[in-house]
Amino acid sequence: MQKSLVSRMLLILVLCIVSISLALGQKKFTPSSYIEKHKTVAQQLMRETGVPASVILAVAIHESAYGNSRIATYLNNHFGIKGKNNSKQIRSAYKGYGSVMASYNDFVDFLKRRKSTQTLFDDYPAQNSSAWVKGIARSGYSATKGWSTQVLSTIDRYNLNDFDVI
Numbered sequence: 001m002q003k004s005l006v007s008r009m010l011l012i013l014v015l016c017i018v019s020i021s022l023a024l025g026q027k028k029f030t031p032s033s034y035i036e037k038h039k040t041v042a043q044q045l046m047r048e049t050g051v052p053a054s055v056i057l058a059v060a061i062h063e064s065a066y067g068n069s070r071i072a073t074y075l076n077n078h079f080g081i082k083g084k085n086n087s088k089q090i091r092s093a094y095k096g097y098g099s100v101m102a103s104y105n106d107f108v109d110f111l112k113r114r115k116s117t118q119t120l121f122d123d124y125p126a127q128n129s130s131a132w133v134k135g136i137a138r139s140g141y142s143a144t145k146g147w148s149t150q151v152l153s154t155i156d157r158y159n160l161n162d163f164d165v166i
Contacts (some may be wrong), residue, residue: 054160
């Protein structure tokens with residue numbers, strides 16, 4: 001009986017160590033790894049739609065904490081867009097996507113769908129990220145005070161305007 005108890009305790013200890021290792025071993029994005037992984041899709045969307053790649057990347061970085069937030073991890077939502085999801089892992093008012101690419105596409109489509117941001121596509125070129133960010137902020141995209149300042153700061157900090165070349 002003593003041997004059985006020791007075996008159980010060892011099994012529990014091994015399971016704890018494995019769980020901790022898996023939790024700590026999850027790959028987290030750094031700013032540079034996030035940009036490297038997602039810059040191509042942002043540039044492709046810019047060529048297709050006119051939304052600056054720098055704006056797409058900066059909003060995604062800001063809203064998803066470089067892809068490390070819970071909604072980015074569990075819902076593939078990198079833009080904080082609210083809506084339905086079928087997640088069994090987290091309860092959230094944010095929209096769930098089948099892939100990160102679907103989230104990126106929906107962000108641009110979201111800007112096209114909203115009457116308050118539709119004019120940005122006609123009024124500003126892809127090289128005017130500042131006007132785009134301010135226009136998105138004016139549309140009520142985020143209720144966070146200083147959102148546009150934070151997004152513009154992200155563009156400057158990581159030289160994201162470098163990706164706005166068509």
